[in-house]
Amino acid sequence: MVDPAIFEHLQTKINEDSAVREELRSKTQELEKQGRTTQSILSRAHSIPVAQIQATVSDAEKSIFAQVSTIGExxxxxxxxxxxxxxxxxxxHMxxxxxxxxxxxxxxxxxxVREESQALLTIENVGEILKGKTPDRDAFHLTIEEYLHAMISLIEELARLAVxxxxxxxxxRPLEISQFVKDLHAGFQIxxxxxxSLRRRSDSIKYNVKKVEDVVYDLSLRNLILTTKSENQS
Known part of the structure; x- marks a missing residue:
């Protein structure tokens, strides 16, 4: 005879699992919503000059800290x-x-969280912003794969920004972006x-690097880079 208590115990476990999943689903949906808000703020960088970027950066930081709070939950x-x-x-969402x-x-x-001349936040820098969610934790943490995926997304976004x-x-700025994405591409080749999934996405990096190179090449053909340099010198 099979003891019905076995199935009652299993049902308890199923209910517990469902409760955890539902709570996590609710919080990740909130994180996704906050993420859309942050990316909407950051998208302003494509339509405003560098001299006006600081207000956008400040707004983005505030929005990101809201995400960090949800990640903590x-x-x-x-x-x-x-x-x-x-x-x-x-x-x-991470x-x-x-x-x-x-x-x-x-x-x-x-x-x-960084050195003054540092353009790319390291995984340790990001972990500090995320309040300790670094890869050396056994519990909830930022993984190396998540950081690398984010870096590929950064390259894609900067290719758009160059244009x-x-x-x-x-x-x-396209010159600055070109050097930066080339450095990242060289790093990924190591x-x-x-x-x-990460390997497939990394294959796209060279196309985005070429996209930025084409922008710089077009500027050089039109002598716009030289004009800018001479204007800065004067």
Whole structure:
């Protein structure tokens, strides 16, 4: 005879799992909503000159800190469970949050966590902003894969920014972006990526690098870069 208590116990476990999933789903939906707000703020960088970027950066920082608060709530629930049981629920939103952080950092934000001349926020810098969610934690944490995905998204966004900067009459920024994305591309070539999704996405980097190079090449053909330099010297 089979004891019905076995199935009652299993149903209890199912109910507990459903409750955790529902709580995490609610919090990740809030994170996704906040993320859209942050990225909407950061998208202003495509339509305003560099001299006016600081207000956008400040607004983006405030929005990101709201996301950090929600991530803390997700961590509070998830850290009581096996990490890889639920991480698929939040990993894409973590990638998007980290992308916003490193883009905001590239635009001049989060100066308190980096060296003055540092253009790219390191994974440790991002972990500090996320209040300790670094890869050396066994509980809820920022993974290396999430950081690398965010970096690829940054390259894609900067390729767009290079084009839009020219539209705004800023001929120096594409040069800055070109050197930066080339450095990132060189860094990715060092990596031996095992994650299939990450490896596929990294293949797109060279196309975005070429996109920026084409912008710089077109500027040089039109002598716009030389004109800008001479104007700066005068």
């Amino acid at each position: 997700i961590s509070g629930v998830a850290s009581n469970q096996p990490y890889y049981k639920y991480n698929s629920m939040w990993t894409k 990638q998007d949050t980290v992308f916003s952080i490193i883009l905001c950092g590239w635009l001049g934000g989060f100066k308190h 839009n900067s020219v539209t705004l009459g800023d001929y120096h 990596l031996n990526l095992k994650n299939d």
